Amino acid sequence: MGIIGEWSYSERGTQQEEASEKLKEIGQKIAQKCKGLPIAVTVMGSLLRWKDTEDEWQHVFDSKIWETEEVESYLFPHLYLSYDDLTPQMKRCFSYCAVFPKDYRIRVEDLIRIWMAQGYLTTKNGRNDQNQMELKGLDVFRNLAMRSFFQSLEKSRRDSDIIISCKMHDIVHDFAKFISKNECYSISQHEDEVQLENHRHLSWQKIGKHLDPASICDVIGKLRSFFAENLSPEQLTPNMFNALKSVRVLGLRACKMWKLPKDIGNLIHLRYIDLRWSQIRELPDSICSLDNLQTLDLKGCKCLSRLPEEIGNLCHLSVIDLSSSKIEELPDSICSLDNLQTLDLEGYYLKGLEICLI
Structure with a gap:
């Protein structure tokens, strides 16, 4: 149960020991809310890596989403908290993935091109420049992968920074279907x-x-x-x-x-x-x-x-x-x-x- 706190403690080794201990305590309480579900612990750990202060961690712990009946019935509160932290563009790209069958291996290049075709990757200036949209799609994918919405990542043998394909955990897939209504x-x-x-x-x-x-x-x-x-x-x-x-x-x-x-x-x-x-x-x-x-x-x-x-x-x-x-x-x-x-x-x-x- 203490795994979230352990991750964050090592990442914040330069902070004062007292502040780190507080983060560790909050992380352990959040881990308890994950009810032993490995995917929940993984997702929450990924979410908390994006949070830097005690107030941000406490906000996650105090969120009413944990007690929302609709979310609780689907066992999705941990996923919903991470999803709620996404930009509207990322939310749209993620929920679309419900169209793929469970356990389907998704090629990243295909996924980005499909997002482009659906008009999900419009750049800030509103121009539909192909190169800019591809870069934006890659950024969206990496953010979703870092938050554990994608797993079983297959990396290029030539460059480990390049992800060729991925899968979605069954529970994450169910959540995407739930979100896409x-x-x-x-x-x-x-x-x-x-x-x-x-x-x-x-x-x-x-x-x-x-x-x-x-x-x-x-x-x-x-x-x-x-x-x-x-x-x-x-x-x-x-x-x-x-x-x-x-x-x-x-x-x-x-x-x-x-x-x-x-x-x-x-x-x-x-x-x-x-x-x-x-x-x-x-x-x-x-x-x-x-x-x-x-x-x-x-x-x-x-x-x-x-x-x-x-x-x-x-x-x-x-x-x-x-x-x-x-x-x-x-x-x-x-x-x-x-x-x-x-x-x-x-x-x-x-x-x-x-x-x-x-």
Whole structure:
């Protein structure tokens, strides 16, 4: 129970001994409120590292959140205290993560690009500069990770300061779902009945089970994120794409169709497309009318041999991932992509270079 106090005592070794002892006593009292739950102790320890004075620690201990019936019933008071200490931008980015399934390994680069696509990373001057938004997203992620909202961090072998992927503790995931007020929903393969209402972000994980878009047509029309895997051509119909009229993030990993419906060009709000490891053979020319598109992820699309000739029309496109695909030649119009920051090819990784020199 004294672990929080011990952490802080070592960090404040230069302070007067009397002040440190007071912090240690308060920390031990806060630890008792964690009721032996390891994740609670971890989160509170992370929160108190951001507090420097006895008054700040005492404020955490005296918070009415500990006694709030709604929070107490969900066993979330420790998480709510840390969450309440976040900026509005961090709160929005964290609660969005409820869309991912439990125990899902989240790639940090993907997460930041998705936050960008949702408009969560607007900079102080209000400009949507890609580099600035990426840096802001990285800062938000690091702050959330330091507060233990993300765990099981996988770090780069080349640079231990770079985090490649992470997971969320099950209790933290439950809390994110609680905070998002069911705007985010992840359907697992174990659910027989699904109740969809006012959701804005949906992840469909019913692998091997049939998805009938018509049955949730009203919900699909309001979605800003739609993730699904292993969908068949019968499921990804033109009617379904027409229904996704508000979607900004579209994740269709390992989908089994050969060609996307040309109706994808009608999704004018679309900013992020993930078709990793799908059987796509070609992209419709209509995709080049998606003026807001920022990320096009085609990693592992081994049947894909070319990109649309007019891809240079995508003036906001900043990321193209073609690694492990069969693309042998890039269209000349790619030189017109002034905002392209990253082009990932098989055996090559170009970032911030003149694409015309490829």
